[in-house]
Amino acid sequence: MEIAAAAALGKFIGAGLACIGMGGSAMGVGNVAGNFLAGALRNPSAAAGQTATLFIGIAFA
Template sequence: MDVEAAKMIGAGIAAIGTGAAGIGVGNLFGQYLQGALRNPSASDGQFGRLIFGFAVTEALGIFALLISLLLLFAV
């Protein structure tokens, strides 16, 4: 296998994590909204956890994108 082809395949596989982060964020906010509609009084207490989960999920997505770009251009 050619080295350039292996780099492209590895970068494509690493970029899957970016799409998975988008799915995770959608799931996170959807579950929060569902819980907030069921019990509106408890939604204020869960908002901090929602923002923390959002930040961690987005950080993992950005990390996956960074790894993909490093595989393409730095290695």
């Protein structure tokens, strides 16, 4: 295998692994938002006070 071909192959493998990582973080953000909505539906009066916590949780996910 030529060096240029191996370098191109490494780039594609790295991009694929990065996409897998993005999928994992997307599932984490969905989990955070879904749990917030479940809690907001249980107790709508407390939902307004938890919105800032939701955004902090999404930022860290």
